[in-house]
Amino acid sequence: MLAFLEFVAAVVIAVLGVSFVVLVRGVLRELRKIGQTSEDVSHFLESTQGDITGAMQDLRTTMGNLDELVTSAKQTVDHVESVASHAERLVEGAYMASSVVKTVKSSTATLLSVYEGVKQGIKTLRGSQESTERGIDNE
Numbered sequence: 001m002l003a004f005l006e007f008v009a010a011v012v013i014a015v016l017g018v019s020f021v022v023l024v025r026g027v028l029r030e031l032r033k034i035g036q037t038s039e040d041v042s043h044f045l046e047s048t049q050g051d052i053t054g055a056m057q058d059l060r061t062t063m064g065n066l067d068e069l070v071t072s073a074k075q076t077v078d079h080v081e082s083v084a085s086h087a088e089r090l091v092e093g094a095y096m097a098s099s100v101v102k103t104v105k106s107s108t109a110t111l112l113s114v115y116e117g118v119k120q121g122i123k124t125l126r127g128s129q130e131s132t133e134r135g136i137d138n139e
Helices: 002-138
Strands: none
Touching: none
């Protein structure tokens, strides 16, 4: 019976040894997979970091260009406002010039009327002086 127990103990120890070897091999295989996965993740993060760095540089450049564009647009709007102000002043000046022309025409017509009136008055006065002188000469 002792031999039987020794045999069973040897079989149990052998089974435990084989189980331990299988367990260690399984653990090692899983550790290799974990190592490979961590390498893949590391490569992914490195490539992602490069892509993100490039994207950030492109974003900075775009923001700088956008800032320049906004500044240029603001300057253009200011210039357009200035041109519109000058045009408004020109329109006001043209209106004033038109008013001046109308006033000058009106004044010219009035002056011509006055001139004609004075001319007629002088003719009338000369005519009455001549008739007065004729009347004195006739007497």
